[in-house]
Amino acid sequence: MVERADDARLYDSDGREYLDLMGGAGVNLIGHSHPDYLDALRRQLDAWMIGAHASAARLEALRGLTALLPSELDRVQFYSGGAEAVEAAIRLAKSATGKFEVLSFWRGFHGRTAGALAATGGARAGLGPALTGVHSTPYANCYRCPLKTTYPACGLACVDLAREALREQSSGSLAAILVEPVQGRSGNVVPPPDYLPALRELANEHDALLIADESMTGLGRTGTILASEQVKPDIAVLGKGMGNGYPVSAIAASSAVMKTGPFSAPSASSSSYGGFPLACAAVAVVARIVGEQQLADRTRVAGAEFLALLRELIPEQGIVGQIRGLGLAVGIELVADTRTRTPLGKKELRAVFARLLGEGVLVMIGGGSLRLYPPLTIDNADLTKAAQVIASVLNTWT
Ligand SMILES: Cc1ncc(COP(=O)(O)O)c(C=O)c1O
Structure with missing residues (x-):
């Protein structure tokens, strides 16, 4: 205990x-x-805690996050947990592209709500059919390559397979490729350096967005603010460490993407607790400390x-x-x-x-x-x- x-x-x-x-x-x-964290939460608790109104904490959180994130990801929408943010990212990708299919990867993890679960590997036993429109192909897990090839001689055969799987199975309506830059649940599997660039290319071929699920990897965990920043994801999902214990998550995207409908309608992108002041106070401190230190x-x-x-x-x-x-x-x-x-x-x-x-x-x-x-x-x-x-x-x- x-x-x-x-x-x-x-x-x-x-x-x-x-x-x-x-x-x-x-x-x-x-x-x-962390003393600064405790202090900020105590002060916010004393002040007020209910409502997603404008607040100093929210402003500070948004400024802090956007100062850290790549400049093209200039809009942030808050949620409460990772799965909820993944769902929002998928909805946003559908809004921005007008398409609806998603490609995700074996042994990946994105959460346990219906949409996120459909994109999650190996967690569906006993739960019946997953949401349709989600394709899944092997991740670049070179220690356990299901294609039995060896990197780099394979030339990223797993990405070639993904390309072929889309050709065979997709209705031509790919909205997004959803990927963890480092696969957490399968044991922090780090793909080869050219893997994410190859997925970026595949997304571009389909006029689809690249969603980096950085719930686990974001805000410095892997040694850069985003583990995927070299490939400029269209949407980044943040969670876990961004609240350092307070349940808060977010998606970050460009204004151009974030403004697309129906996602841009407030009722389509909101959630009850998204942007509540205690969550924002937590994020503001985390972002400040990640930046300052x-x-x-x-x-x-x-x-x-x-x-x-x-x-x-x-x-x-x-x-x-x-x-x-x-x-x-x-x-x-x-x-x-x-x-x-x-x-x-x-x-x-x-x-x-x-x-x-x-x-x-x-x-x-x-x-x-x-x-x-x-x-x-x-x-x-x-x-x-x-x-x-x-x-x-x-x-x-x-
Ligand atoms: C990469 C990734 N995405 C999404 C989630 C789901 O987050 P949550 O448990 O907060 O819904 C997790 C949780 O472990 C995760 O590791």
């Missing part, structure tokens, strides 16, 4: 201390209980060092299949056999989780991997300690 938290640490009711690399599933961006740049360096240290301390043998990551979104895929890459069983994954917890390190498990999301403010000594503990557990696992 957690009693309190501070930066990268959780403290339980028995007085034990944990290094928190789970961060509430990638939410903890600027650290638990240049957390994206810091994360690029700290993340590269952390990854290098993990690779130095943990050989890819025994139960360790692959160590990968971008910035401070790191994945360690665990396997029963490194040669066949057979995934480690669920029971054993749980046991690894429990052993790490017993050693005072809280990780997230997903996609057969340890998923690590320390706050971007974590100091180097804690990253070193985390790497050493993880190494001591994984290297001696039998």
Whole structure:
């Protein structure tokens, strides 16, 4: 039972201390209980909290976000959770293109509402047919390439397959390609550098929009403000870390895209809590701190060092299949056999989780991997300690 938290640490009711690399599933961006954050929320709570009216907090949040985001993404619409923002992004893409199909990717995750779920891999068992009009093809997961090819010799065969799948299956009405720049739930899978540019090209071929779902990766987590910024997404979905614990999400797009109907009608783009002052106060502080402390740049360096240290301390043998990551979104895929890459069983994954917890390190498990999301403010000594503990557990696992 957690009693309190501070930066990268959780403290339980028995007085034990944990290094928190789970961060509430990638939410903890600027650290638990950041004093500026607490102060801003307390002040807003004292002032007022109901209504999506204009407010100083909202203005500050919007200014802060747009100062960080690529200049072409100059309009922001707020929501409360990631799935809700993904739904909004899909609706906006339909509005902007007048088309309705979506291409998404195997083992991706976009949320559990109907539209987002249709674009999510492997989470639909027992839920009946998904929404129609959503196509799905393999992501560039080179460790587990379903096409059994090897990068770079493959020439991104997965994108070629997506192109062919659209040719075969689409009614010619592709509105958007929806992609995670780093696939979080499948274990922070980082695609090769030319993958997102190739998807950008594919979207252009179809006069479709590119939606980058940056719920997990946005605002510096991977070492740049957006993990997809080099390909200029038409819509970016933000969530998780942007509220640092307060439930808030957003989509960002250009004015030209955001102004298209029917999305632009207030009743078509709004939600009850979108733009409420407490959420905006949270976003304003997060955006200010990410900017002032240049957390994206810091994360690029700290993340590269952390990854290098993990690779130095943990050989890819025994139960360790692959160590990968971008910035401070790191994945360690665990396997029963490194040669066949057979995934480690669920029971054993749980046991690894429990052993790490017993050693005072809280990780997230997903996609057969340890998923690590320390706050971007974590100091180097804690990253070193985390790497050493993880190494001591994984290297001696039998
Ligand atoms: C990339 C991505 N998109 C969307 C979501 C859904 O967000 P939420 O759980 O806030 O609805 C998640 C949640 O893990 C996510 O990782």
